[in-house]
Amino acid sequence: MANIAIVGAGQAGLFLGFGLLEDGHEVTLFSDQTPDAILHGRLPSGMGLFEDAVKKEAALGLTFWEDVMTRGEGAILELINPDGSVGLHIAPPVPRPHRSVDQRLKNSRWMRELERRGASVRVVPLANPEQLDAHVAGFDLVVVATGKGALSTLFPRDARRSPFDRPQRHITCFLVKNFRPELRSGTIRVLPGLGEVIITPFYSRENLKARILLIEGIPGGPLDYLSRALSGRELLEECKQTLFKLLPGQLEDLREAELSSEQCWLRGTITPTVREPVGRLASGRAVLGLGDALLLHDPLAAQGGNNATHMADFYRTRIREHAGRPFTAEWMQRTFDDFWLSYGQYAMGVTAGLLMPPAPHQQAVLVSAHQVPEVAAALIDGLYDPRTLFPWFVDPAVTRDFLQAKGVPPALLEQFWNPPSRETGH
Missing domain, CATH: 3.50.50.60 (FAD/NAD(P)-binding domain)
Structure with missing residues (x-):
């Protein structure tokens, strides 16, 4: 040996x-x-x-912590409209487990x-x-x-x-307590042009069933907190107020959330x-x-x-x-x-794909996943095993065949592959 x-x-x-x-x-x-x-x-x-x-x-x-921690079940993806409402809600019919310790x-x-x-x-x-x-x-x-x-x-x-060759997001992360009610699924909210907000169950050092609040801000936007000279608790409160404005009525469960300790936050960039x-x-x-x-x-x-x-x-x-x-x-x-x-x-x-705006054929996948449970399952499964997303999520021709096989209505596919041309007036 x-x-x-x-x-x-x-x-x-x-x-x-x-x-x-x-x-x-x-x-x-x-x-x-x-x-x-x-x-x-x-x-x-x-x-x-x-x-x-x-x-x-x-x-x-x-x-070692299976008997005491909250066992995460499933991931939910939501695309947010400019007014803060949910445009697309994507959840697999059978949630798969995940753990955060x-x-x-x-x-x-x-x-x-x-x-x-x-x-x-x-x-x-x-x-x-x-x-x-x-x-x-x-x-x-x-x-x-x-x-x-x-x-x-x-x-x-x-x-x-x-x-x-450079960071695509400015990252702010908090470990919070007093989040109600108990959360089992991980939720990714995508705010086009602004960034993403992720909340997921987390078993903390203090043996708390806590939550991770991860904010991925596009540089220069309202979710970019990289240069804010604040303590962790001050920064969390500022982030909460921003989120309440950007996502009205969606994050009330976060209102009483507090930082688990002054050591339980971080921010930075990753390329x-x-x-x-x-x-x-x-x-x-x-x-x-x-x-x-x-x-x-x-x-x-x-x-x-x-x-x-x-x-x-x-x-x-x-x-x-x-x-x-x-x-x-x-x-x-x-x-x-x-x-x-x-x-x-x-x-x-x-x-890399999640950090970039979706191409038209990927937009078709998102809309289809909102409507067809089998597509939602395939998309979310791609986070659990990324190999399963290839080639159907990256190759437009394969994407269309894949969606057709999953029973996506032809009329929906036509919106993305054969959009109606604009008629010119005379």
Whole structure:
């Protein structure tokens, strides 16, 4: 069995560590934070996992909060009219489960559990590649599962695969309590030209059945709070007042909501990015990137944590299949490329697609999903498994055939594929 170093104590690195331990490998986890520091730190994100990723966690005995948390059921997509009313309501007939557990609670517990199961856990400075180089000599394989700070420079941006070269949204995220009534579904409200508002159940560090309020503002618009010099509580109140104006009568359940704590909010920007998978340390050693180190997602489509889980599981399988042979740079490149082709490109495609205005054939999908439950199910299922959206959601010809097969009325399709021409007057 191999002696493997994992750098980074997030979803991807920890999940890979558990899988490798189960397969009999020696695992050493490097983190720049102790479990207590992670637990008592700031909210890192509002990450949620869909059904398939949760099942993979359960298979490794890692779902420690199932008996106490609110179990998310289904996702609802709403397109908002300019007057704030709901234009399209899209909900699948059979909701699928999802889970959101505070990463501070989850990662700190997982870090301790990984050590209990036999891994070596080392808390060391990881501010730059030089510090990393000093720690990882002698391992058969080094996997870097963090893209924070200077370590991100290990993996150059892949301009060909990266969908954007700048942030498409300015992100503001709150963990709130006192949200009534209890919420099980995740709701995405799309305000064309302004951004998106997402509310989803969340199990917090304080063992509260809380909610994530995620605001994705198009830069310069009313949902862009990036430059507001306010405390978390002040910013939440300002956001609430803006939402009450933009969505009159729709978010009354949010009126009494409060910030869970002053640490429970964040804001910033993310440029969806694909990076080259093989990094080189100063010693010449090749290291393999994983998760956000290589595939960085805007949270709008909720693909980041799910992609990280599936990617770690894919790497685990390839490591097991490669038993007894050296982990060369060529093997690393091939492993990533195969994951990209089988899953990663689709997750990034969904992320990029939701950040852009829908093309006419995609508008047809949205209108059809509002009217035909089978189309609604197929569309929402594409968030749970992005591979299922391709090619029918991106290729106009395939889209039309797909919608016809789902029973969408021909008259509706004609509005998008053969719109009536305007008659000129004489």
